[in-house]
Amino acid sequence: MDVQSKGALLALHYQNDVLHPEGKIRVGLSADSPVRSAVIAAAQALLQGARQRQWPIMHVRIAFRPDFGDLIQNAPIFRNVAAIGAVVEGTWGAAFYESLAPDAARANEYVVRHRRVNAFYGTQLEDLLRIVDARRLVIAGVATHSVVESTVRHAVDMGYEVTVAADACASAQPAEHEASLRSMDLIARIARGEAVFS
Numbered sequence: 001m002d003v004q005s006k007g008a009l010l011a012l013h014y015q016n017d018v019l020h021p022e023g024k025i026r027v028g029l030s031a032d033s034p035v036r037s038a039v040i041a042a043a044q045a046l047l048q049g050a051r052q053r054q055w056p057i058m059h060v061r062i063a064f065r066p067d068f069g070d071l072i073q074n075a076p077i078f079r080n081v082a083a084i085g086a087v088v089e090g091t092w093g094a095a096f097y098e099s100l101a102p103d104a105a106r107a108n109e110y111v112v113r114h115r116r117v118n119a120f121y122g123t124q125l126e127d128l129l130r131i132v133d134a135r136r137l138v139i140a141g142v143a144t145h146s147v148v149e150s151t152v153r154h155a156v157d158m159g160y161e162v163t164v165a166a167d168a169c170a171s172a173q174p175a176e177h178e179a180s181l182r183s184m185d186l187i188a189r190i191a192r193g194e195a196v197f198s
Contacts, residue, residue: 046168059096060114118147136160137162163188
């Protein structure tokens with residue numbers, strides 16, 4: 001990866017309903033899963049690394065109206081979100097996990113709300129990346145095999161050089177996580193820890 005090119009971090013779905021032990025989705029992990037703690041710690045380090053480098057951060061969250069009138073329920077994942085009443089706009093569940101929330105004091109942190117699997121679809125994400133003149137992206141979030149992979153594939157098709165921060169991603173099943181990383185390895189660099197910024 002060209003270290004001179006401008007980078008941006010895409011942090012996907014670090015929300016209470018997705019990550020918190022009392023969340024409605026919880027990535028399918030048990031409340032006391034050590035995987036959850038490891039992903040949160042890695043995501044905290046990732047955000048800190050981006051801030052130290054003065055990188056723009058795009059905090060992408062998924063949220064819907066209380067009546068889910070803005071959710072097209074054409075896929076099992078979306079029907080399940082409505083059935084369990086998850087990520088409702090304005091609720092604790094749709095809010096960012098506290099230690100992974102945007103830093104309001106930083107001018108180059110942005111919040112993007114989306115309603116599909118791909119973080120680019122129907123959002124201002126592409127416009128924001130143009131504004132900050134990003135040329136390469138580090139992408140992380142949950143779940144690896146859904147929002148992360150879908151967003152990575154779209155970003156690569158747009159011409160971005162992409163690195164996936166593997167340790168800041170998770171899926172309900174470790175096998176799904178690993179299979180998704182292997183699949184993305186064909187189009188993106190897979191890295192962990194500080195190596196994502198090199």
